[in-house]
Amino acid sequence: MLDDEQKKGLSKLPKTALVDFISDVQGMDKLLDKKIERLLLQSDKPKLVKKLTSTLKGLRRRRKVLNYWEYSDFVTELHYLADDVMSLHPELPKACLDLLELFMESIDSSLERVDDTKGDINDLYKSLTKSWLQVAATCYAHQKKTVALDEQDILSQAWSDKVKAMATDNDYGTKDNLLHNVDLLLAPAEIQALIEDYRYDYETLLTDAFSDDEPLAESIILQPMNANTFEKRRLETALIDLAWALSDIKTFEDIYLYLSSHRAFSQYEFDKLIRFLLKHQAFDVALRYLNADRIAEGNLNEVARLDWFIEIYRQQNNSALQLETLNAAFELDPTPTRFKQIMTMASPAEQASLRKKIYELAEQQQDIFTAIELWLEIEERARANQVAITRQEEFDNIQYTALTQWLKRLPDDTNLIRVVVYRSLLNDILENVRTLAYGHAARYYKHLVKLDAVISRSVDNYSSLNTHQEYSIALKEKHGKKYGFWERLEH
Structure with a gap:
């Protein structure tokens, strides 16, 4: 573009x-x-x-099925x-x-013709x-201008019915944003009428699906995923999306409380409520929900809860509470992002203490991505490189899309780490004879050639890692007969 x-x-x-x-x-x-x-x-x-x-x-x-390169x-x-x-x-x-x-x-x-994993x-x-x-x-x-006043209601109902029909025809989730953005098309009164329609459908479904002597909330939570359950979830999502489009805090809160009276909400649904409230700067209402007993007792993710507090304090420009909450969240989930946020706000003494803590945390990390990123955040590139080399076999168990996305996030001057990852990606393709991915393998090899031109001139060179020449010789010995791969290197 x-x-x-x-x-x-x-x-x-x-x-x-x-x-x-x-x-x-x-x-x-x-x-x-x-x-x-x-x-x-x-x-x-x-x-x-x-x-x-x-x-x-x-x-x-x-109907022709497409190959991945198409x-x-x-x-x-x-x-x-x-x-x-x-x-x-x-x-x-x-x-x-x-x-x-x-x-x-x-x-x-x-979608049936091609793998749309991306x-x-x-x-x-x-x-x-x-x-x-x-x-x-x-x-x-345009239609409103040509229709008589006494027919305006008919026209309005026709468009509302069309929206409702489109929202129902959504097997692949491509219309998930329809009701969420319906304010682009319908007026507030029309959206409110749609909410009443969906609410009537929801109550009818509940009445038909469950007996009077069964506890309603418990029966919904324990119900297996059948057609009624999917329809109920669809109607719940529709009501929340319509309330969002209406942009009225009281209506949104009423819908949330109405639905949550029938079952416990998920983290995703709770996050949607808080996101809506923050969008409309209803900080007091958001804080009331975040401090509610059932939230504080841990029914929803504690780290996510703290992150919402951090966002509220940021929007309120309350740096003292923001820093205090950031530290609490970092204790539970020491991510590089949180470390960076704290370092920008902390005093020099607090920064020194935090750096000392990062050393300990980086050594303890089970996730190799987090371990490397923590070392990089405190500019310990030598240690980050060593972790990548020492634990390189762990990259073999990570899905290739996660590795390629991670490569994009890596900062400059991480050449040795990139070599380890590209070799892992290349080895996986050749070891498992993924012939359709030989084009990608050739591309990874060419990246390694470019990296070698830089690394071979550096002081540390390849450290304890095999040089590119040594790696290439071993690759040729083991996979020399995979001619499809070697031919692609010539183009």
Whole structure:
């Protein structure tokens, strides 16, 4: 994606330069060719709508399973389509809305064709839901201007019913943000009416599902996960999301208390309540819930509770209580993030004491990520490197996505740690003969080559770790016949 400065630079180019560039790249990439084709249709909106309709109907019918290396191109294609559809708004809102709904209907096909572990496709479809609300609001506003006053209620009910139907049709969770953001489309009175509808459905479900002589709260908690349980959870989530969209503290609190009277809330649901209250700066109400007996007794996570106190004190600019609570949370969960927060607020004497404590904590950490990060926070890179080398076998038991994400978080000048992690990733692919991932393995090896150019010039060199040359020789001896991997290194 271009940043604003780059876009500004493009806008200064003569039109002929852009035309020549587009002409040159046309034919180099199928996805880009489709994008150029739809771009040329921008001057003929009816043809563009027809083309997008055909493409989206085809998307819904596709069944071919994609390989992992095709994932990125497919995500790019979906983003191109979303941009082209939204280019019709606000000029042609009805056509845009119809295309968005057609696009959203393809969710089953898209997610069944490819492994979406990274979640990019799911995120794209979630963004379509928010776009739908924005475009629907434009359509609704236009309709209000053309409908007689005595028919306004009918129009309002029609849109409310449509929202409710869409929220129910949510097997893949891509419409989780629909009711949460429904204030983009519906007025407060309409949201309140929806809350009453869902509350009626909820009470009807409870009445039908449980006998009068059974303790209601206990029966709900102990009930196995069946169709009624899922429907109850769906209605509870809908009520909370609608109360959030209404932005009324009393309504949100009433809904929370109403639902929690039937069962104990989870940490996630409690966090949602506190997040809402802080968003509207209802600090006293939030503190009342955080200090409630059942919370203080440990029914909800104590560290999470302290973190909420820290956030409240931060927003209230109460640095003394914030630091005091940070220290209490750090005692229970000594993360590098908390250490960094405390160090920025503590006095020099407190900082010295804390650094001494970090030495002890870093030595005791079972989690290798936390151990290394704690050493790095106190600028003990040599110790962090040694932990990575001494405990390198532990990386073999960590999922590759966790390792690659962690690599992105590592600060500069952590070359030895990166070598250990890249070797672990590479070894895993070759040891388990993951032929489809040989492209990734080749990329990891090339990272190791680049790191070697820096490490071999450093004073410490590879420390107690095998040099890159030694590692490469051992790799060739053990996996020399995996020709698919070695061929990829040549490209």
